[in-house]
Amino acid sequence: MTDHERLSTIQSYAWTLELLGEALVQHDEMLECEHNPRLSFRNTAGIHQAIQIISRLASEQCGKVMSQREQSPAD
Template sequence: MTDRERLSTLQSYVWTLELLGEALVQHDEVLECEHNPQLSFRNTAGIHQAIRIISRLASEQFAKLEAMKEEGER
């Protein structure tokens, strides 16, 4: 994978994290306003798990970019 591809992947991960974060905010607002039984702890847990997975993947890609940068400086 090239640097440009890694950066593009990281960018898509970050955008996805932003969308998931916004979903959590909206979810919290709905729970506060409506106490909607259709929105469950399971939904929230799923969003949190997705955030953790995407964060880990982004960290791995960033570490690879950093390692390549260090190799290039030697």
């Protein structure tokens, strides 16, 4: 995988994290306004777990890009 492909993957992960974070914010706002939330605790926990997994994957890809940058000679 090239650096460009890795960076594109990281960008996709970041966008997904943003969407998941927004879902949690909306859920919190809904809990403040309604007595019958649409997302269950189980769904909220699933979103949180997805955020953790995607963050780890993004971190791994960043590490690969950084290690390749350190190994390649400076231009």
